[in-house]
Amino acid sequence: MTIGGGRPGGPVISHIPDEELGSGSPILGRIAQMLRPYRTKMAYVAVAVVTSAALASVAPFFTKAVFDHALFPTDGSGVDLSLLAWLVGGLCAIPVVTALIGIGQNWLTSTIGNSAMADLRSDLFAHLQKMELAFFTATKTGAIQSRLANDVAGVRTVLTDTATSILQNSVTVTAAFISMIILSWQLTLLTLVVMPLFVWIQLQVGKRRQRLARRTQESLSEMTAITEEALSVSGILLSKVFNRADSEVERYREANRNQTRLQVEQAMTGRTFFATVQTFFAITPALIYLVSGYMLNSGTALTAGTLVAFTTLQARLQMPLLQLMRVSLDVQTSLALFRRLFEYLDLEPAITERADAVALNPKDLRGEIEFRDVHFRYPEPRRLSGDPAGDRFGESGVRIDRTEPAPEQGWALDGVSLRVAPGQLAAIVGPSGSGKTTMTYLIPRFYDVSTGAVLIDGTDVRDLTMGSVAEAVGMVTQEPYLFHGTIRDNIAYAKPDATADEIEQAARDANIHDRILSFADGYETITGERGYRLSGGEKQRLAIARVLLMDPRILILDEATSALDTETERLVQDALERATHNRTTIAIAHRLSTIHNADVIFGLEEGKLVEQGTHDELLALGGLYSRLYVEQFGSGQIEARFTDGVRFTSGETYCDKPGTDDRRADVSF
Incomplete structure (x- = not known):
């Protein structure tokens, strides 16, 4: 729905339907581009992640060896204390080494994410400095502040932890599944049987979370705009002069209630899904024991060590899988915020410098000014999705389209x-x-x-x-x-x-x-x-x-x-x-x-x-x-003369500098 117009070739402002959120692939590509300057550090993170995941996958095999070879040897030779000591030492060393790797990995990811976020803030601020005056006359300061502060802060987790979390959990899940298949492919099938359903449900939840995230940030932008407007010196003075403090408080409370409702709705979206997944993982060990009994009863070879190692892997698989699902939802949520940020970065300034522009030489500058048959009309304001409009209560859900404008307004200069x-x-x-x-x-x-x-x-x-x-x-x-x-x-x-x-x-x-x-x-x-x-x-x-x-x-x-x-x-x-x-x-x-x-x-x-x-x-x-x-x-006459250093204006007199006789003064009648 078109709601604006402007000069030829200018912007048209239209609403964004929720269905037009589009694919996240281009956004993910741009996020990856943002991280390119830190690819060396990211390579170190990848090595750390793979090493940690490999160590985590090795631990269950140590557990299997403890049961099948050290505590309960299949040949009946009794407990092997020497082997047990080595295996227990290995089991103790693995978490220590993993923890040390994790400290270095956290430092790297924090450095990468926060540096990329700082780059994004700086790029956004620098780009806004290039925008024409008309953009700022149509956009509330609070809305701009919200994108610089709230939206950038909202994607912090994605930039600092998400990429590492996806890599780490993906490697962990892959290694765990391979290990589980090695131990028992039959029990692995039982674990995977409902995964396709979980993936489908998770995608639906993600789409809803993405829409809610966009609406939540739009609401937060409106709250920031109200705060900036009402709590500035001018805003406070205005509310006190007209005794509007109560209405300003109510306006903020209404926006705050809307923000709270959206936050609760966003927080609760997917909770039933995750509760179902956690319940399935919680009862899976019991099902594995039941299936193992049938397997043993049918003559399938299955040692106690294999069963313990498999259930250990299955339990270890639960957390990475849940984190992957949550991270996937976080990514989809963050895509809405990245879109809002990239909307600003993609705005082309209406006033730009030509490639062959020449500089005025201050020494040769004479200061002649000429208007040559100037016609001018003010362009329609450029507002983006979720930015409060110039009116009192704002307008959400708008974007810029470079299409033909609506009929133009009259000339400001003709x-x-x-x-x-x-x-x-x-x-x-x-x-x-x-x-x-x-x-x-x-x-x-x-x-x-x-x-x-x-x-x-x-x-x-x-x-x-x-x-x-x-x-x-x-x-x-x-x-x-x-x-x-x-x-x-x-x-x-x-x-x-x-x-x-x-x-x-x-x-x-x-x-x-x-x-x-x-x-x-x-x-x-x-x-x-x-x-x-x-x-x-x-x-x-x-x-x-x-x-x-x-x-x-x-x-x-x-x-x-x-x-x-x-x-x-x-x-x-x-x-x-x-x-x-x-x-x-x-x-x-x-x-x-x-x-x-x-x-x-x-x-x-x-x-x-x-x-x-x-x-x-x-x-x-x-x-x-x-x-x-x-x-x-x-x-009356506008001209008068100084007499004895006394100047007259609007019926008042005051002494001017002595010796200024015969100068014209301003007199209003």
Whole structure:
């Protein structure tokens, strides 16, 4: 069932029926490929496994010799104490040697499995870093975290123990059956008579376990998403503001109850089957004794040692067979988890670098930006099986198909053509939803245009290396992101090898250095998750310091002062003036007072460029900009002059730097 659409060639999202889980052979092949770097260690494990299994198979023959040759010799010669001592010594040595081999084998398997799991986590994380912005806007962070943590942890047993367990138990079972046939083929047939039925039942149980495993992980993914959403600083603040704590608790409880039900159902699936198998193995020795009596009564040669050795082998066969059956179910269960992981690894990033891409030369970079007949629509979100959707309660059971999409949505940008000269300050204005932010996303290639081209210094950004574009374009957003760490680390994120002097100079230029020093820990102050320990203006100035440290030739300001108070806005504006010096700057602003001095102003409406010019030209034109201006300022004037160092704005006064007479200031009426 199709539930999505998108641009031509984009993804269609559809439900995965349980019947389409498919064969595990390709998945097993990929798992084997993951283990290739460790094949030498795996060879050592195989040698250890075969040796242990061989020793285990030899022990019953020692037992047979104890009975038939040392304790009760068939020639009636009496107990042979010398032979008995040697045989008992052998029986004691076998478990000691097997235990020592087992220690080394466990170290090898643990090293192989955990290393492969670490590789899988790293590969998955690295691949997700390559995904386009649209993928993350459509996928809950908790769902991604669940795949990295829960799904990878869910396959841990397969990577650490399963391969060894399969090999070890297979060798043990094979050796035991051969030994049992050597001792008595008639009794061996009795042991094997119901095995085909057990195998068939086990396959059916495995299919059900696989489906349950997928549903369980999807439920766990939803729980992780709820946890990440509700227990983040933003989520806690939201629930407290709207008094929704009880509903959040109930939402988690409902998901938790569903998870518990699935866990219980998964745990109980196959229990009846294994109980039946164990019961059969438990009563088999009694049946062997009965059949042995009939065999002896009919004249078949069967010594006491043979009978003891056979029942010992049969008892030793029980555990490996049960483990093989359980491991088989674990493998089938894990296949569902591997599919979820490989789904992410198989996603192709929508934004990729061409093989012949050229790098921008920072020394020659002028900073010219051009939009050439740009049309753009946002692609449909790409979501995978079991990932909660962007809605409140999520949507499970979806996957990506590379087929024809559903009818497309409207254009976010419709035929936009404009040019920003090197070093210019260009402003973009327009009502909400007109495409302002979309334009800024196309310059650093967060998205690719649908048609047309975005050019930097005359070269299509799609023909440039992504790294050089990222270094050339800096961005300060309305809500800057600060990670949980020190102020120094947050600023230095733009340039990890920056010196302390460089970091402090960037902070001075951003008007935040003195404020940082006022904190008890200075530059070592912890910002808190998303910078919640700092005010909006402090976060904004830290973001400016970070971009100044980066020193890009092109700067994008996305409503960087719209949420600030007047005094803080003055500090940020002063920092932005330094940041825009000798740079090509594109500024988005709802407050027209912040951009009236721009070299050029572009007016966007419904994705179309409707006008461009200077502040005075657009006011005289009487179009979109003039209408927005009147809505904000009425008939008042936006320009004023400093008089004796006093600046007026929004009815408030405050002293500015002395000697700044005859400068224009921002005044709102």
